[in-house]
Amino acid sequence: MKVLVPVKRVIDYNVKARVKADQSGVDLANVKMSMNPFDEIAVEEAVRMKEGKEHHAAGTATEIVVVSIGVTQAQETIRTALAMGADRGLLIQSDTDLEPLAVAKLLKAVVEEEKPDMVLLGKQSIDGDNNAVGQMLAALLDWPQATFAGKIVIADGKATVTREVDGGLQTLAASLPAVVSVDLRLNTPRYASLPNIMKAKKKEIAVKAVADYGVDTAPRLKVLKVTAPAQRSAGIKVADAAELVSKLKTAGVL
């Protein structure tokens, strides 16, 4: 099975996003950037499928192609995935941050070229928090989708996916090819070893431009402003539980 894993370069999840004073967006100058953590989980799962780790049979995945759409530095993100065990990379260079619909259209074009059996990706990026690309790609390809995967089993041309839904778990069997988006508890991604980081330097990363795909990526949404949320101010310390209960009764919440 050939697996395509789209990855996004985003602000590192340990960094607190700060809004620019002119309200034009979030300040990313000199901020540490990393692979979107959900995408890292997708890469890890694909590599486990190839290695035959956990419940996966060895060779479940035969080739792992990583694609990123973004600035030149997104090659570093692709390189990280290659060091984790992916086989080759593709960067579709874009200096502007594309909307999920445009990303889904570009990925559809990549799928048509690469013909993977599965697209495995993070459920959302931690910058835009849209949670949309996987579902939109599945729609454009007319493929089945299984979002929020907490467990994936590949057998008999199907992906049996246990999804983390409100109130519990739901299991679906999606015929391949399919789009699967992953949730946090699917696995814990590895740190790439030094030899694998060295090896990854020799792996191929093809670089293309958005224009090469002839896809309409014009924005549909206009960002009018980006602001910081209202800050809560610290309240008071109370001496004991009795005082707390009395305050809560006065506030009308008990």
Added chain:
Amino acid sequence: MAVLVIADRDGDAVRDTTHKTVTAALKLSGDVDILVIGQGSKAAADAAAKIAGVRKVLLAESAGLGHQLAEAVAATVVDLAAGYDAILSPATTDGKNFMPRIAAKLDVAPISDIMEVVSADTFVRPIYAGNALETIQSGDAKKIITVRPTSFDAAAEGGSAPVETTAGADGGKAAFVSEEMVKSDRPELGAAKIVVSGGRALGSAEEFLAVMDPLADRLGAAVGASRAAVDAGYAPNDYQVGQTGKVVAPALYIAIGISGAIQHLAGMKDSKIIVAINKDADAPIFQVADYGIVGDYKTVVPELMTALG
């Protein structure tokens, strides 16, 4: 301008996330219809018809729609889309699953998790885990929107809209296999008026249960947990409150042994009153708490139970 709200069905009822989405829809238009999807959903459609301000309720049934599978839901909604300028769903895991699929089929850029309706084409939504809010204007003729339920008041009951049936799509390349829902007599985390949440300080799954359950039962509260407590295996994943779990905004949120990492605060900082119980006086949770008690939960929680009577 007509708006379609996709109901969040709960057996024979609809969850109050539906009522809250109707409130958001009514800010866009006075002509709001509700679509109830499922199999054997007539009672739920009748319940939806009682929401005040609703023009009519559409009921779409088929075997494939019973589990809200994305392909069948999207096909059903796309068939109805011509009659609406906006389609809204609560930002539940179901809504997040099928709404972008619907949007792509209609060549529309979806708008996720709105917190405010500024005008018919302009909305406020959280980005960067709620550390920033973006105000965006949609240039699409049709709007496909998921609504953050905790940001809107529930529409009242008291309506009597007519219920009509509509075609329900079936089939798809993904089939339902099974589900495993957590059974509880307590209110749902997302809808509870009071939430008590435990953190890693509780130290074990047994202790979590022994401390949190009696307090939750006494208060009629839902139980939540920090991601640290979930990762440590003290509480199940669907208890998780935060950026990577559920976003809650109850009238009262009591955080016990939770330090207050950014990712947790993103999930509860819109609660009306926040109480923090933590033995570390410098824990960040106290910076957002209305009332804080610095002390060991092992002594404070039993005292709280006594004070509650």
